[in-house]
Amino acid sequence: MIHRNLPMCQAVLKHHQLLPLLPRFNIKLGFGEKNVEEVCRLNRVNTDFFLEIANAYLDEDYIPQTDLSLFPIGSVVAYLTSTHDYYLHIALPKIESKISRLLEGSNLSEKERGLVAGFFDDYKKEFLDHISREEDSVLPYILELEKQSMKEEPDSGFLRSLQNDTIKEFAQEHDRLENSLENLSKLIIKYLPPFEDFDLCHQVLTDLSDLVRDLVDHAHMEDKILVPRVIELEQQLTRKFNAG
Numbered sequence: 001m002i003h004r005n006l007p008m009c010q011a012v013l014k015h016h017q018l019l020p021l022l023p024r025f026n027i028k029l030g031f032g033e034k035n036v037e038e039v040c041r042l043n044r045v046n047t048d049f050f051l052e053i054a055n056a057y058l059d060e061d062y063i064p065q066t067d068l069s070l071f072p073i074g075s076v077v078a079y080l081t082s083t084h085d086y087y088l089h090i091a092l093p094k095i096e097s098k099i100s101r102l103l104e105g106s107n108l109s110e111k112e113r114g115l116v117a118g119f120f121d122d123y124k125k126e127f128l129d130h131i132s133r134e135e136d137s138v139l140p141y142i143l144e145l146e147k148q149s150m151k152e153e154p155d156s157g158f159l160r161s162l163q164n165d166t167i168k169e170f171a172q173e174h175d176r177l178e179n180s181l182e183n184l185s186k187l188i189i190k191y192l193p194p195f196e197d198f199d200l201c202h203q204v205l206t207d208l209s210d211l212v213r214d215l216v217d218h219a220h221m222e223d224k225i226l227v228p229r230v231i232e233l234e235q236q237l238t239r240k241f242n243a244g
Contacts, residue, residue, distance in 0.1 A: 001055050001062070004037040004047055011036060015058050020090070020214075024082035025050060049075055057217055073146045076226055077139050083218055084131050091211050092124060098204045106195050119187060123180045130177060142230055149233045154240060162234050178219070181212045 002011045002018075008031040012018050022028070025045045040047040048066050055062045099120055103113045145162075148154040185208045188201065195201040 001059065002036060002051065004040075004051060005035050007031070008034055008036050008039040011054075017058060018054060020086060021054060021057055024079055024086060026082070046071065046075060049079075053079065053221075056220075060213075060216075073142060073226070073229060076221065077143060080218070080222065080226070081135070081139065083214075084135065087127070087211075087214075088131065091207070091214070092127070095204065095207045095211065096120065096124070098200060098207065102195060102197060102200050102204055105197050105200070108193065108195075112192055116184075116187065116192070119184050123177075123184065126180065127177060142226070145230060145233050145237070149237060154237055159237055159240075162238060178212055178215050181208050181215070184208060185212075 002015065012022075012029075012031075025040075025043065027039060027043050027045065031039055034042070036051070037047045039045075040050050049071050052064050052066055056064070099116065103116060106113070108116075144158065148158050185205055188195075188205060
């Protein structure tokens, strides 16, 4: 567990898993002797929010010390958007490149190679579609919802277009994305002939496992924190609209 007075350098050296998390808060290396709170303040990051996300990222059994529902929705959305960038520009391309190299150097039949490549391509398309829906529709809607909730008189046009069903559908997609990655790992481990390059195969499986874990944390924030907040705001605005 990390805390606000811990030197950030020490936190990262002890928990290298934090490295992919830092860019999501726009935090760069070169901490000097600054502690976690000082680094967060320098980068205009809410220290409590960073600590809750970082500790949950490091320990799946971590019990939040702060009610995450108290943080502004805008902070949560900004973190989720940065996480999407990590998936799209780092995590998925890295896995795709390694799978391609693994298949090229394997003794698998064309059918078996096609099975693995096709499985990943299908997953990538599903994943990109999910991210696209979030970025183009769901997250802008949520930010507008928060904006409208702060108004004395919310826009009547927006009130009539509250998208309860969109949020519920959005919350149901995450399990499928995680299960698909686990099925790809199972395909490699259980059903295919052994790969000659075991080290590269191990890297692929490790990267898949890391991404699944990251997706679980990501989905937890969306499903357990963001979605309930959205539903609550929708209900508040609906009551305000009906009262008017």
